[in-house]
Amino acid sequence: MSLRHAVMAALLEGEASGYDLAKGFDASVANFWMATPQQLYRELDRMQAEGLVRARVVQQERRPNKRLFSLTEAGRGVLRDFTAAPPRPGAIRDELMVKVQSVDAGDAEAVRAAIEERMAWAQAKIARFERLRARMLDGRSEEEYLARAERVGPYLTLTRGLFFERENHRWGAWALAVLDRRSAAAGTPEEAPGPARVRP
Amino acid sequence: MSLRHAVMAALLEGEASGYDLAKGFDASVANFWMATPQQLYRELDRMQAEGLVRARVVQQERRPNKRLFSLTEAGRGVLRDFTAAPPRPGAIRDELMVKVQSVDAGDAEAVRAAIEERMAWAQAKIARFERLRARMLDGRSEEEYLARAERVGPYLTLTRGLFFERENHRWGAWALAVLDRRSAAAGTPEEAPGPARVRP
């Protein structure tokens, strides 16, 4: 049950509404923990009931009212305890890899396309991470930033995301090359040999 | 609901019992899809009911009997369809990263230890992957293997696992260095400065 811990980690950045988290989960914590809006609202309600977060209703004029959540001292305590506990091995679940594993018994062209899609979105994430990184550094060198900033956690996780997506991209390029060499060598009869399967 | 697809991908290697999968999920498919034994048994029963797998009961003498599952033609069809379908973005969930994100408000020493643990187990996986890889290549060069082998999927996913764990390890080393520089610079009063926080 550590969605709640992810939520608390996100709330370290400051007050947020369920809606903010549902969006902003995409920007910071989402790189290693995803959740749907419903999941967040439900969890926030429970956490409030348990005193881990407090809600402040903000009246708005031309918008629906919102509840801004922030960490309570109890919440901070729980988060501290969580960081101190030994972590269980993380659960990985990647549909693309299931497809790649089955590529020889499946639709190779579709798997190719899926890898390309993944590469494109890895690239998009890399760009976003780099923008975020530039914003965090704000002119300073990494060394300077890491020495002086009051929090390094977000920078460490962001870097991890960056490393991860770059590796994703590199792997994708390699995998595509492998599949190409294979389909070229296999002499696919329906498709012209030679410059076969070159895409625009 | 794509545990079933992961199971089918695993069954491409041949017949397996629920128990085999529960263990062997660790060796091949487990790198990108984890499941508990209970989950597997339940899913296998359902899949059998739907005709995706067939079971063959093997009488054993000094062991409980076992059911060996294999893919049916219907199962192969479903797997083929699955590879052809556009993949949804995979859900990532990494407790360690939640801890790292919260490191500044938590127990830095424990987070350090968790990163070290992760690095150790990345290293162990790398070693296992490399043994597996050597076994697959069986003397041949990678190029030769990829050109001739009847299946490349398992090699592609194994490589992805290798890349991933190497990156994990590299990131961990970097993150530890960052945390060390910080705690050295912060002049932690309870611990001696200078060669502070050097571990055996």
Place this chain on the structure above:
DNA sequence: CCCCCATATTCAACTTGTTGACTATGTGCT
């Protein structure tokens, strides 16, 4: 001899996560 581990599976209860629809309101586009 005893205990723990490996094989092989099943049951029950519980917690999480997913999907789709539904309520409101305001802004901008065409």
Place this chain on the structure above:
DNA sequence: AGCACATAGTCAACAAGTTGAATATGGGGG
């Protein structure tokens, strides 16, 4: 005027994943 989209949520139903224990047997180490 009509529509899509962003804000800010709620509800219900279902699917999937987790935990803990129970069953049955044999082999190995101390």
